[in-house]
Amino acid sequence: MTVFARYIGIDYSGASSPTASLRGLRMYAASSGSAPTEVQPPPGRRRYWSRRGVAEWLAARLSEDIPTVVGIDHNFSFPRQYFDAHHLPHDWPAFLEDFQRHWPTDGDDVRVDDVRTGRLGNGSVRQGNSRWKRLTEIRSGSAKSTFHFDVQGSVAKSSHAGLPWLLRLHRQLRGRVHFWPFDGWRVPTGRSVVAEAYPSLFRKEFPVAGLTPDQHDAYAVAAWMKAADRDGRLATCLDPPLDASERDLAAIEGWILGVV
Numbered sequence: 446m447t448v449f450a451r452y453i454g455i456d457y458s459g460a461s462s463p464t465a466s467l468r469g470l471r472m473y474a475a476s477s478g479s480a481p482t483e484v485q486p487p488p489g490r491r492r493y494w495s496r497r498g499v500a501e502w503l504a505a506r507l508s509e510d511i512p513t514v515v516g517i518d519h520n521f522s523f524p525r526q527y528f529d530a531h532h533l534p535h536d537w538p539a540f541l542e543d544f545q546r547h548w549p550t551d552g553d554d555v556r557v558d559d560v561r562t563g564r565l566g567n568g569s570v571r572q573g574n575s576r577w578k579r580l581t582e583i584r585s586g587s588a589k590s591t592f593h594f595d596v597q598g599s600v601a602k603s604s605h606a607g608l609p610w611l612l613r614l615h616r617q618l619r620g621r622v623h624f625w626p627f628d629g630w631r632v633p634t635g636r637s638v639v640a641e642a643y644p645s646l647f648r649k650e651f652p653v654a655g656l657t658p659d660q661h662d663a664y665a666v667a668a669w670m671k672a673a674d675r676d677g678r679l680a681t682c683l684d685p686p687l688d689a690s691e692r693d694l695a696a697i698e699g700w701i702l703g704v705v
Contacts, residue, residue, distance in 0.1 A: 447674045449638075450477050451513040453484075453506070454666025455499065456644060456659045459519075459602030463610075464553050466491040471663040472499060481667040483660065497551075500610040507614075507622050507637050514674070516642030516666040520591040520604035521611060521627070522699035524577040531571060535697045537627040541612040547571040551609035557602045561594070579698040580691060588643055588701065598645075614639065626700050630684050630692065638683070640702040642666045647703065669703070681705065 451474060458469035466486075470493060475481040484502070486494045494502075507513060522537060533540060545551065547567045548560050560566035573592035582588035594601040615624055623632045625640040632638055644662035647669035653661055673679035685705045687695060 447477055448632075448680065449512045449514045449670075449674050451475070451506075451511050452481070452667045452670040452674070453503075453513060453515045454481065454642065454644075454663045454668070454670065455515065455517045456662040456666070457517055457519045457600075457603040457607050458496070458659075459557050459604070459606035462554050462556050463496040463551055463606070465495055466493040467495060468493050469659045470494045470496065470499060471657075471659045472502075473660070473663040473667040475667045475671045477671075481664050481671070483663075496606060496610055497553075500613055503639075504614060504617050507618050507639070511637075512635055513637040514670050514679070515637070515639045516670055516702055517607065517639065518603065518642050518644055518662060518666065519600050519607040520579075520699065521608075521624075521641045522579070522697065523573060523591060524579045524698055525694060526577045527573045528697060530573075537624075537697070537699075538612075538615060541608060541615065544571065545609040545612050548605055549609065550606045551613065557605045560605070580694055581699065581701045581704050585643060585646070585701055585704050587645060611639075625683065625702070626695055632683060640683075641699055643701045643703065646701075673703075 453474045456471045458467045460467055460469060472484040473481040474484050486498055528535060533543060549555055549566050550557055555565055560568040563569060575590050575593040577592060578590050589599050591601055591604045593599050623636045623638045625638050644665050647665040651665045651668045653664055682703050682705060
């Protein structure tokens with residue numbers, strides 16, 4: 446018996462601005478009775494999704510009474526060293542609020558590089574170190590640091606662009622949606638879930654011809670979540686075998702769905 450009725454995989458992009466049409470931002474959705482298909486942006490002048498458009502679409506879908514699990518390909522939090530270096534409380538909503546104040550990358554014309562270079566925001570006082578990694582990244586075996594910009598396979602830009610949109614979703618949907626694992630490791634029955642995904646864990650399991658790498662990543666996340674829900678693996682991944690100290694750390698840093 447499955448827990449969820451809908452599975453949404455998102456391959457994120459930190460390119461350009463939040464209102465720009467982004468070829469690298471792709472979204473696939475599956476239901477309990479259908480394979481993943483690409484979710485297209487609303488009809489209009491934009492060929493591809495924008496970050497703002499994805500956030501608005503997700504807010505609408507997650508307000509529906511359909512148990513849904515969403516996997517998004519960017520970091521949901523930062524390593525413990527970041528919290529300690531900037532004297533931040535070990536509290537995820539407070540982290541998101543603080544980050545958005547310094548990195549306002551949800552502004553219509555704000556690019557990540559605008560904040561990195563000091564043109565906008567105040568990112569210089571909320572920097573990290575590319576040697577810092579979260580426990581879940583270390584356990585994954587290949588995930589890069591969220592502060593490792595400008596290298597192949599990095600999610601640094603995506604994370605710095607996406608975190609303020611997570612804050613918006615959290616403000617809009619708190620109480621209706623479980624932001625995992627920050628709201629707890631156990632998901633209440635019938636509650637939708639938003640979780641961090643890492644397509645590299647699933648890509649080889651779901652080979653598909655004719656898709657771009659971004660499409661394939663979003664497809665693989667949705668396909669894996671559906672298959673894992675059906676065979677029971679998803680329940681295990683949502684409550685991974687971590688000891689008490691590891692769980693406490695992951696409650697600050699976050700955890701990648703599928704890393705056990």
